[in-house]
Amino acid sequence: MTQQVPSTEPELAGVRNFRDVGGLPTVDGRRVRQGVLFRSGHLAHATAEDAAFLATLGLHTVFDFRNAADQKLEGPDVELPGVRNVNLPLSDPADGAEFWRMVRDGDLEQLRAILADGKGADRMIASYRMIIKDRTAEHSRVLHALAEDSVPALMHCAAGKDRAGLSIAVTLLALGVERDAIVEDYLKSNARHRRYKVQRSSSHASAYSPEVMELLSPLFDARAEYLTAAFDTIEETWGGVDPYLEKGLQLDPRTRERLRERLLD
Numbered sequence: 001m002t003q004q005v006p007s008t009e010p011e012l013a014g015v016r017n018f019r020d021v022g023g024l025p026t027v028d029g030r031r032v033r034q035g036v037l038f039r040s041g042h043l044a045h046a047t048a049e050d051a052a053f054l055a056t057l058g059l060h061t062v063f064d065f066r067n068a069a070d071q072k073l074e075g076p077d078v079e080l081p082g083v084r085n086v087n088l089p090l091s092d093p094a095d096g097a098e099f100w101r102m103v104r105d106g107d108l109e110q111l112r113a114i115l116a117d118g119k120g121a122d123r124m125i126a127s128y129r130m131i132i133k134d135r136t137a138e139h140s141r142v143l144h145a146l147a148e149d150s151v152p153a154l155m156h157c158a159a160g161k162d163r164a165g166l167s168i169a170v171t172l173l174a175l176g177v178e179r180d181a182i183v184e185d186y187l188k189s190n191a192r193h194r195r196y197k198v199q200r201s202s203s204h205a206s207a208y209s210p211e212v213m214e215l216l217s218p219l220f221d222a223r224a225e226y227l228t229a230a231f232d233t234i235e236e237t238w239g240g241v242d243p244y245l246e247k248g249l250q251l252d253p254r255t256r257e258r259l260r261e262r263l264l265d
Contacts, residue, residue, distance in 0.1 A: 010053060011193055012040075012046070012047075012049075012050040012053065013047045013049065013050055014045035014046045014047045014050050015040050015041060015042075015043055015045070015046050015050050015054075016040070016041035016159065016160060016193075016194055016195065016196055016197070017039070017040050017041045017159060017160035017161065017189055017194040017195075017196070018038065018039070018040035018041075018160075019038065019039060019040070019185075019188065019194075020034060020035065020037070020038050021037050021038070021039060021168060021172070021185055022034030022035060022036065022037065024172065024177050024178075024181045024182070024185060025177065025178050025181055026175060026176040026177050026178065026264065027176050027177075027178055028176060030176075030260075030264045030265060031264065031265050032172070032175060032177065032263060032264060032265075033263055033264060033265045035057065035058075035152060036151045036152045036153070036262070036263050037146075037151070037152070037153055037155075037168075037171065037263060038057065038059075038152070038153070038154040038155070039154070039155050039156065039160055039164050039165075039168050040154060040155075040156045040160045040164070041156055041157070041158060041159050041160035041161075041164075041194075041196060042064070042066060042070070042074050042077065042156055042157070042158050042160075043062070043064075043077035043078050043080075043156065044071075044074040044075035044076060044077055044078070045074070045075070046077075046078040050078075051078050051080060054080055054154075055080055055081065057152055057154070058152055059080060059083045059152050059153065059154055060083070060084060060149065060150050060151055060152055060153060061083065061084045061085075061086055061145065061150035061151075061153045061154075062077065062080070062083055062084070062085050062086070062153070062154045062155075062156070063086050063088060063142060063153060063154070063155045063156070063167070064077060064085060064086065064087045064088070064156060064157070065088055065089065065090040065138075065155070065156070065157040065163035065164055065167060066087070066089065066156075066157050066158055066163075067089035067090075067091050067092065067093045068089070068093045069093035069100075070093075070157070070158050073199075074158060084150070086145070086150075088138045088141065088142065089138075090131055090135050090138060090157070090163040090166070090167070091127075091131070091163065099114060099123075102114055103200075103216065103219065104199060104200055105200070108206075108209070108211065108212060111212060111215045111216070112215065115215040115216065115218070115219075116215060120215065120216070120217075120218030120219055121218040121223070121225070121226075123218075123219075124162070124218055124219065124223070124226050125225065125226055125229045127162065128162070128166060128226050128227070128229050128230045128233075129229055129230065129233045131162075131163065131166050131230070132166065132170075132230045132233045132234060132237075133233060133237060136248045136249055139167060139170050139249055140248075140249040140250050140251065142155075142167060142170075142171065143170070143171060143174055143245075143249060143251055143255075143259060144250075144251070144255060146171065146259055146262065146263065147255045147256075147258040147259040147262060148258075151262050151263065155167050155168055155171075158196065159189070159195075159196030159220065160189065160194075160196075161189040161196065161220075161222050162226075165186050165189065165222065165227070166227075166230055168185070168186075169182050169186060169227060169230065170249075171263075172185075173234075173241050173244075173245070174245055174249075174251060174256060174259055175259065175260055175263055175264060176260070179231070182227070183224055183227055183228075186222055186224075186227050187222050187224065188222075189222040190221060190222050195220060196220055198213070198216060198220060200212075234248075
């Protein structure tokens, strides 16, 4: 039996951006069930107390969307007894490796060159579009797993904002959750206590100057325009959510209904 999580959201010491997406409304008047679908940043730095809390959720599966470079930087997830860990990288470690090295190591002039004048936001939009178009096999696997046996489930990437955010959004689309509610949940990643801690090589104050942080902000913000770009890509590529789910993700009506039975009240 799935344990109901408390209504007060826990603030975990070593895990950022954790929350239950239960309670979100669907267009046909149902709601996502509490205690079956969670999202967060990576679990590599979870404290013993964090792990003890996560163990109370009765998780069946943790979906980790980080790539090998992320795991090398942050470490592997803590092990949770009896929980299946599924690693489905939604980005290639080689894709943008030099860019992310510059984010960590670059000086102000280098950051201006790669991020100023909207280039940071443009990169994020392109990334969201790419994941929707090119990672259909991974999203298909997630939805089929959820429909079969993989709940309660936790989805995470590094910050729990982009790759996990998109995977949660795709799942919520399949459940028929209202579009505005999907965006509202996504934007919760901007809360101060949820945001990913920016890691730069230098500890000097100039490495985190106001201008540097302003330049980096598009990469670490959850912005509605990013998720809108993903939704637009679904419309442009498949002609709507239903054909995207059916043709793009190979989700037949019977499997989709089983998914709804598992995750909706």
